[in-house]
Amino acid sequence: MFEVRSKKKEWNAGRRTTKQIIAALKASYMSLSDLKQWDxxxxxxxxxxxxxxxxxxLKRQNMTKGKGGGKGNDAKAxxxxxxxxxxxxxxx
Numbered sequence: 052m053f054e055v056r057s058k059k060k061e062w063n064a065g066r067r068t069t070k071q072i073i074a075a076l077k078a079s080y081m082s083l084s085d086l087k088q089w090d091x092x093x094x095x096x097x098x099x100x101x102x103x104x105x106x107x108x109l110k111r112q113n114m115t116k117g118k119g120g121g122k123g124n125d126a127k128a129x130x131x132x133x134x135x136x137x138x139x140x141x142x143x
Contacts, residue, residue, distance in 0.1 A: 054079050 061067040083089040
């Protein structure tokens with residue numbers, strides 16, 4: 052993916068022609084294809100996908116907990132104080 056971005060920057064800067072960019076990216080594709088790596092993710096892409104998935108899961112959990120107008124666990128919002136507490140302060 053990095054190579055594609057760098058070639059795009061070269062093309063945008065006018066340092067390479069469209070034919071040169073196509074030839075370079077075709078050579079890159081052929082090389083990766085021969086090595087059976089064309090459809091493989093690099094480690095940074097795998098990490099981004101994993102983190103994106105975790106963020107999505109956390110957002111869904113947060114939205115599920117937040118249903119009901121935000122009341123329930125927040126004493127300031129009019130809900131009941133947390134369990135094991137005196138006067139709305141959590142025990143230590």
